[in-house]
Amino acid sequence: MTFHQQLLQATEAERASMIATPIIQDALQGNIQRADYIAFLTQAYHHVRHTVPLLMACGSRLPARLEWLRTAVAEYIEEELGHQEWVLDDLVACGVDRQQAAASQPAMATELMVAYAYDTIARRNPVGFFGMVLVLEGTSVALATRAAQTIETSLGLPRNAFSYLLSHGDLDVGHVDFYENLINQLEDPDDQQAVIHAAKCFYKLYGDIFRSLRQTDAWLAEAA
Template sequence: MNFFDTLQSATTQERQALFSVPVIRDALGGIVSLEGYIAFLTQAYHHVRHTVPLMMACGARLPSRLEWLRGAVCEYIEEEYGHEQWILNDIAACGGDAEQVRNSRPSLSIELMVAFLYDLIARDNPVGLFGMVNVLEGTSIALATQAAGSIQQGLGLPPTAFSYLSSHGALDQDHMATYRELMNRLDRPEDQEAVIHSAKVVYQLYTEMFRGLPRAHQPEVQHALA
């Protein structure tokens, strides 16, 4: 079995836990409240704005034996730069307060996820950052391809409110094809273990974030944006 498939197998339980969260099941069925969508975008902003800094930190700490991976990181940085602004634009198109979101704090799970990734790069194995890529891009593909259109129709929002989610459907599918190839080139057990460990941690924290989002049929559930 190649390493990409090993990674998927090793994280099956965590992935199933994420996609069993009620708000995720609702979203895949196209059922999302405006409050819930803005809450999702808010948390997305708080981790997406760290994507480029994390990739830069990762690239700087990769050993020379992984120069081929550093090159891929450079390409990824170029493609991801500025995507946090797309999210703020989407929030504004939904009628939300983009500046309030920019100046707010993330949920605890997202704050811990970002802190874990910085620490992983600085103190452990920078290759582990690719565990995050597996989780976040795989999830965004599912939401974009199966949910974005029906959510937009259900909420009556303009296409300008879905620039982040819709673009990441096609973009992340391309990324995942490249990602599979990159992961299959990792041949050291310590690098593979770092990716698996990171993916498991990120899955659990990302799942906690989704559990905190309000559901469309439960308006009494509140999600703090502060």
């Protein structure tokens, strides 16, 4: 069994728990409000804008023995540059003021997930950051395109309100293949355990963002 297979097996319960979150299931079935989608995009902006800084921090702290991984991090950085602007474009297409969205405060659940990512890199094993990559990219491939098509139909929003979801549903298929090949090169047991532990935590933390979305619907609907 490859390490990637071990990782998926070890995190199966956490992944299933996150996907079972009511608002995710509602989105897949088309039972979602415009405010729900705006809330999702707003929180996505607040964590996506940290992706490149987190990758930079991870690359800077990797030990010399993982120089090959630092090279891969550089490739990730090139791919991820500017994605937060896609999210803002979608918010504008939904009728939200761009500056107001960018200046808004993230939900506590979003702050905690971002803070845990920085803490993993700075205080624990920086390789653990790839547990977050598994959660966010794996979830995108599994759900993004399907959810975008259902939400577009149910809410009647224009196609240009879904650039982030649609691009990540398609784009991350290639990313996941790249990730699988990369992660299978990790041979140190401590590195492997760091990725598994972080992935379990990030499934909970990312799920908490979805669970908190409807708590922010009211003011986001007013902002739109």
